[in-house]
Amino acid sequence: MNTGELQGSDLDYWCARALVDDDEEIVFTQVEPSVVVTFTHGALRKLAQPFAPASEWGDALEMLERARDLQWRRDERGAHCRAQFEGADPCEAQGEHPRIALLRAFVRARFGETVGDRPAAPHAVRGGKVRPYDAGGVPPTYGDNVGAGDEIGNIRSVPRP
Secondary structure (H helix, E strand, O other), X not given: OEHHHOOHHHHHHHHHHHHOOOOXXXXXXXXXXXXXXXXXXOOEEEEEEEOOOOOOHHHHHHHHXXXXXXXXXXXXXXXXXXXXXXXXXXXXXXXXXXXXXXXHHHHHHHHOOEOOOOOOOOEEEEOOEEEEOOOXXXXXXHHHHOOOOOOOOXXXXXXXX
16 A cells, blocks of 8 residues: 555554554554554553544654654645654655645655554564454453562452352
8 A cells, every 4th residue: 555545444453553563563453444563662651542643743742752854834725834853855746635645644754655454453563573363352461470479460359159
């Protein structure tokens, strides 16, 4: 798919992928109808939270803050964005409004002119490799490494009668 045509949850998905370095993992607990992600990258922490930068400036701010040089222009076709992000050449993109143009430029800076189709099932990505897990399954957490007899995470619930 052409990065200049990404929109909606497809754009959300590829923005999330672009935020994470190849050596870090990102978990998509849901990809349809909306994107729900878990990742910890620098100061950015999302734990099984909806991620919708295409429709919310709150999620798009991470991409805006990463812009080293940013120029916007509006015309009868919408918004045009020219941005440079760390470690990438300047990229240009168009969109209905400045946020979409910025996000498309961000994805283009990381992945180039085209990206693949997003998987439809929950999965994790590390190093560009997609690793599916069962829908509704729980991805591993640090608490899974607790040994028998350890008190961490034991809330001592009251037994049921």
